[in-house]
Amino acid sequence: MMRFKGKVAHKFAESPLLQLRLPPWRSRLMGLLILGSFGVLIGRAFYLQVLNNDFLQEKGESRYRRDIEISASRGRIADRHGDVLAISTPMKSIWAVPPVARLTPEQTGQLASLLEMDVKQLSQKLSTDKPFVFLRRQIPPSVAEQVAALKLPGIGQDKEYRRFYPTGEMTAHMVGFTGVDDKGLEGVELAFHGQLLGQPGSRSVIRDRRGQIVEDVGSIKPPQDGKEVRLALDSKIQYLAYSHLKQAMSEHNAKAGGVVVLDVRTGEILALANLPTYNPNNREGLSGAQLRNRALTDTFEPGSTLKPFTIALGLESGKVRFDTIINCAPGRLTIGNATIADAHPHGALTVAEVIQKSSNVGAAKVAAMLPSQKMWEMFDDVGFGQVPRLGFPGEVTGRVRPWKSWRPIEQATMAYGHGISVSLIQLARAYSVFARDGDLVPLSLTRVDSSMPHGATVFSPQTARAVRVMLEMAVQPGGTAPKAQIPGYRVAGKTGTAHKLEGGRYANKYVSSFVGFAPVSDPRLIVAVMIDEPRGGKHYGGEVAAPVFAAVMASSLRTLGIAPDAPLVVAQTPKTTTPTVKARL
């Protein structure tokens, strides 16, 4: 055994250190210090776990709790019968995180073929250094599942909604469309955006290892789907208006056109068609001309369709009567250094015949009897120069200059609808004062379920009725628009043929229009037709627009099942009954 020299081995108990007499306060101090530290620890633990436990709670929950968003879909747009005009359906968008998405050429090829993309284009997108790129948006869910099955790194997908417009170009201007982020951009989609928009909800859940939701924790915020918008539109009438307008457009080789159908009783817009139009489901290469809802956003000089208002004011103020003779010979009238002329010179006409034959001179002479302030007020009352207040984006006021600046020649031309501009919808609405008993109906884009709305009274019922008779004369033989007649119904209306103003001069281009209503015994529908620049050789409203009016009105009346109010002379008394027919009877 080895022994260390100079060092003395002790047992612990015999250690000389223990023999030292230390002052007793030292051990007590140590004891207190350790106790104090424990106290601090306990206090801290108490603070964290009882007093101020939010932070830790949240941290803890974040380890197992997931917040998920519950998407809400945009509301549908339906016509008055509930037929769908616009509806959202879920689609998927495929995105990539390029720094993570390192794909083999083979994988890129697979992905490209699934997404129907060019391989080169796809790899270009994947090689950018942006942190996030959309590869393709709005693809069908079935394709998205196939993409997910490839299990590619850095490629993900999101749910989003796509808007479909089953009626396509027919209702494009009315319904409008949304952008890719479900934001209303045009038409009703924009006007009713707030109502259509859904509010996404959210919920907190616990997921298990397989990603399945096992429990709800915390409160659930339910998603609120957008509300359905029920338009006043009748898709059948809309189709009729659209197809008849389209036919007339190609027949007359016109630049543009519009048709508006109003319900006289409720002021609902039953149809509103414009051409040229576009397909809202595929909006590539759209031009402004296609997008414009002309009936609401374009104004034109209405021409003779304004004469009934001048005459009505004349009747209302007692300056003329139904049968007052106005001398329209020799078919021209000089005011100052300007001359007003009739298309066909007339002699002496009654006031009713001024409307029937559409005499500019006659209308100008009646206007000359009226104070300009009165005339301006009447225009204002029937809604010219006023926003139609439909809430439709881009609706215009038209232009009626203040009466104080009117010169006599201007008042004369305004009497027959020149020097004033209106939109087709304003014109259609203004005719409700004649179709109803003198009051102007408020328009509505949406279905009106309440009882008959009443508008501001503009003319007395007597005046409205007198003008109705004149307007009925205009479509009868001897009037300007016999082509507006409909077998079985009594029709009233007025043609308009206006020169277009180009660069301050009246060019040899025309706007042909026709506004009318039927059945005259109890008017139900107003149809306004406008054809811009007919270039097929005909340009008179009675030749171009009146047949469209007749076709739209006849088929709409039939669709709505409105009883005929005129005897069908031809059909009810056949000239010759053949023996076979007799035998069958």
Added chain:
Amino acid sequence: MVRLNIFLLLALVICSLGVVTSQHKARKIFQALEAEQERARQLEVEFGQLQIELSTWGAAPRIEKIAREKLKMTTPQAGRAIASAPTGGNAQ
């Protein structure tokens, strides 16, 4: 004293097992509910798609095309139409 403790321990174990089972059952039922809700959403989506299909098939232009081309239907000429009085009315 020992017997009481053993009894309490036993009760505790039984209760704990009960908690575990009921939790498991709750999750099972919850998952079934989730699945059904998912199905409801799917059906709603399908309903929407069918509505699109319906209005595509039932679109007025298509009906007119079939009526005119396949069924050879035409709009009656004015001379061939007979106006009848509304039901219950007296024809003149």
